[in-house]
Amino acid sequence: MKITLRLMSVIAFGGLMFAVEGARETLEEFPFVDIEGVEISVDLCESARAHAEKLEPRILQNYDEFRGILFEEGSDGFLLTDLIYQLKKIYGYDASKVRHTPQNLGRTRIVQMNTTRKMREAIIKEMSWTRKLQDTINDYLRSLGQTEFANYNSYSLEFDNAILFSPTGYEFYLSNRHIIEELFPDLGGISLNAFSVRAGKSAYGAHNARPWSVGLSKPVCKLPLPNGARCLFPDKQMSLHTALEEVTYDHQPLVMYEDAEPEIPSSLYMAQKLNGQFPPHSNINKSLEMSRYFLANPSLGDENIFLSATQYQFARYIEQKYCNLPWKIPGVYWNLEPGQAVFFNNYVPHGDCTLPKSSRDRFTIDLRMFSKDYYPSDLSSVAPRMWRARFLHVMHTKKCLSIILGYQDEQELLEVITGGRLIVNSNGVQLSLVHIMTDIGLALHGSYGAERQDILTFQEGLKRHFERVRVLMESDPVLPDKAKTCIAETLGSDICDLETGTCDFSTN
Secondary structure, three states: OOOOEEEEEEEOOOOOOOOOOOOOOOHHHOOEEEEEEEEEEEEHHHHHHHHHHHHHHHHHOOHHHHHHHHHHOOOOOOOHHHHHHHHHHHHOOOOOOOEEOOOOOOOOEEEEOOOOHHHHHHHHHHHHHHHHHHHHHHHHHHHOOOOOOOOOOOOOOOOOOHHHHOHHHHHHHHHOHHHHHHHOOOEEEEEEEEEEEOOOOOOOOOEOOOOOOOOOHHHHOOOOOHHHOOEOOOOOEEEEEEEOOOEOHHHOOOOEOOOOOOOEEOHHHHHHHHOOOOOOOOHHHHHHHHHHHHHHOHHHOOHHHHHHHHHHHHHHHHHHHHHOOOOOOEEEEEOEOOOEEEEEEOOOOEOOOOOOOOOOOEEEEEEEEEEOOEOOOOHHHHOOHHHHHHHHHHHHHHHHHHHHOOOOOHHHHHHHHHOOOOOEOOOOOEOOHHHHHOEOOOOEOOOOOOOOOOHHHOHHHHHHHHHHHHHHOOOOOOOOHHHHHHHHHOOOOOOEEOOOOEEOOOOO
16 A cells, blocks of 8 residues: 655644633634644545445446336437436526535644543444434335435434434534634534444545535525625535544545545536546446436435435546546545544545445544525525425425434424524524524525524523433334334335425325
8 A cells, every 4th residue: 555644734722621611712822733644545536436336236226127218218318418408397497507616725634622531432322322223214214115325315313313313422512612613713504413434344435515406596596695605505614523433544534635626516517527428338327327317307216316326426527537637636534533533625525435444333423514605585485396395305304203202293303402482594484493403405504694593503402302312322222103104104206296396295
């Protein structure tokens, strides 16, 4: 393995400080310490290709059936022109030229977070219980015909849903609010994520935080906005990806591609760039054709296939982009002590699935921070039908998770979190549980045209909620029959109508 050492920066926050309160005035009072970042032998081109190859069987598994349907209809295949027509129809706008280029926020840094061994061990214990619940949910989904699971989906307990199962993770957030304020002064919202890579498994491959709804601002916002504001798109999305145990090369570290460009291309933009780049009868071209079909007909396949198709397309896009450069974009990781965090830009490609598999689990907790973005007065009524249907689907999955947690539905959970008060944005629009929990795919980031209104700001409500969670965690997780019925209602191709933007969960 070729190893090159790079000097990176660490922000040292007063050494080993575990107290919530700190006597610091400004970030400049604390020294930046040079440490070594380590290059891996695989560059971004190779990592993206490996990730695409890993996703490809999932995309191709229904190819023969898919082609049979198309040929019955007299088609020559699912071409780029078909995708353009269909996406315009269901999204309500032409995203063929949409490619956001967020500002480059500089190099990745390492931050010493405020934690104790007791806190980290408690978070790992909660994550281990939650992972058992995730396995229980996935087993039930498999019994209903779901076979593959995208890393980010509505039932994932690692992303925006993680906060519901992480009492000590919330204490970690409270203990580090002062660090967040110093590093990210224009904060608009935060999502707490909790990631684990199982022993013998690989971390997720090269990707970035690219929402499927990119370009949504075109049909719903009056552009340009004053003062260069971004509509439904935070210009900054940074993470404090914190190690709960030692993380080295042998423990699936987070890999960053520091010299890659931060960018958010739409699915249609990438499809145009990839069109005609691979031999017509190759598996790659078949997979891209299949991906176009799923992206244009999201109701015809399950959510996981749709999300896998978006990730596959992005992996092939960055493979083509960076394999054609005359130089390589290296991957870099950092050897982390427990409590140290990688402070990085989520819009820059990161992740790698080629590193040696670890003999133990890797646990990390991530504070994902969004800058403020402009939110239309009533997005739910002006957004394209695809967004409205997707929003209703996500809301129903929140209902299912609420039932698992012992609530009647998502509305009762929302009332507990908010203390029963009505939550509205600056335009008087009522916000739902989906809004306060944030959802990157739906372009919901926690600010909504006002101050922060993400779930982490409801301290007393979360305290009440976590009293229930701690009782649940005293025994093994189970799926109540009511939760099973709820989950079954979210599956199937005929639940949501993209022509009207409505969903009927009683059909199942």
